[in-house]
Each structure stands twice: as C-alpha cells, then as structure tokens.
Amino acid sequence: MNFYRTADAEEKKIEAFVKFNLFHHEQTDKFKAQINKIDNLFYNQKQNCFYCPMGQKMTQIGTFTKKTDNQFQQTITKYQAQNCEGCPLRGACHKQAGNRIIEVNMNLRLHKQKIREKLNSEEGIKHRKQRPQDVEATFGQIKSNHNFKRLRLKGLVKVEIEVGLACLAHNIRKKAYKDVKNKENNPKSDRKPTKSSNNSTILKISKNYLEFFQKVA
Ligand code: SF4
Numbered sequence: 001m002n003f004y005r006t007a008d009a010e011e012k013k014i015e016a017f018v019k020f021n022l023f024h025h026e027q028t029d030k031f032k033a034q035i036n037k038i039d040n041l042f043y044n045q046k047q048n049c050f051y052c053p054m055g056q057k058m059t060q061i062g063t064f065t066k067k068t069d070n071q072f073q074q075t076i077t078k079y080q081a082q083n084c085e086g087c088p089l090r091g092a093c094h095k096q097a098g099n100r101i102i103e104v105n106m107n108l109r110l111h112k113q114k115i116r117e118k119l120n121s122e123e124g125i126k127h128r129k130q131r132p133q134d135v136e137a138t139f140g141q142i143k144s145n146h147n148f149k150r151l152r153l154k155g156l157v158k159v160e161i162e163v164g165l166a167c168l169a170h171n172i173r174k175k176a177y178k179d180v181k182n183k184e185n186n187p188k189s190d191r192k193p194t195k196s197s198n199n200s201t202i203l204k205i206s207k208n209y210l211e212f213f214q215k216v217a
Contacts, residue, residue, distance in 0.1 A: 017127045
C-alpha cells in the first residue's frame, strides 16, 4: 500500500518519506542473515541479474503479470540460478526441486530502494524522529482507543469527510479534557470566554471544516 502512496506522491511531485512495512525489520541482523530473502540478494542493474548467496548469477527467464486484491496490475520478473546441485547453502537458501527461481516485482523493488535511501538520509532520519511525536500518538488514540480502524465510506471526497470528522471529534475530546483539567487545577477561575478562547483550536478547526463542506457540497 505504501508503494502506491509513494508512486502517487512522486506523480504529484511531493517528496514523500513513507516507510514500507518491513523497513525496520530488514535492517536487523536477523533479517540480513536470512539468505532465502530476495531483498538480501545483490542486483546488478547493468546486466539485469541477481547474484545468489554463493555468488552465482541468476538470470532472467521470463515475466508475467498478475493483479493484486485491489486490482492493481503488477509485472513480475523471474530469475533463475545456474546450478544449485551440491550447494552447501541449499538447505537455508531454498526448497525448490531444481535451481532456485525468484519472482520479483522490479518496479516495487526500485521504489523500495528509493524510499530506503531517502529514509536513511539525514533529512529522512530527522523526519523519522519527528513523526512519532507528531502523529503516532494521535493515530493510536483514534484507531485503537476509539476503534476507528476501518473506513465506512468509499470515494475520495467521502473518505476525506469521514476522516475529517474523526479528527474533529478527536480535537473536541482533547479540548474538553483540557478544559476539565484547567478547571480542576484552578477551581476558582470560572472565567467567561475571552477573545483568545474564541480563537481556540476547536473553533478554528470547525470553521475550516465548514469551509471544506461548503466546497465539496
Ligand atoms: S542453493 Fe543455488 S541459489 Fe542458493 S546459494 Fe546455492 S547455488 Fe546459489
């Protein structure tokens, strides 16, 4: 899914720093030691071939297309090792009858490589450090604590509205909680709304949201 988002961002000329699902896992020693993983094989772009853990060339033997569950068409390329007979690594490398064959979505591989480089760059590391503080806690609240795990509507506009409402509800909850806390800490301060509280986050959000509804209505 992240791949589609990244490809989409690229099309729209947005610089995206989006992690794919195995990004952290593939950087562990445990993952790197698994020679059966295609992501651990070296690819030679000039010669369009992979090298297996024994250093043997794996050459292209064909391509085919398939559709994902979301009806997204993918082109898969097949590569095969030359001779696996008697190889001491065979048990850990593959369980196929003949010489090892791998099937690779080269487009996805290319995008993953680009993302990897971006996320490991100085700027990428900065974004990765900032992200948990910025959004993860909010996602956790909305998704786990308030059980908003699936969208109920379809279509971009409807989804924007649904997510917008969830965010609006989240902000109302935050504001209400903050007000209660303020009251507990200062029980005597029963102030009337001031000019600044009229400009509070919640009012700003509501105003923006109304404008959004007017635009899409
Ligand atoms: S089993 Fe085949 S593909 Fe795997 S390392 Fe040995 S020669 Fe290479």
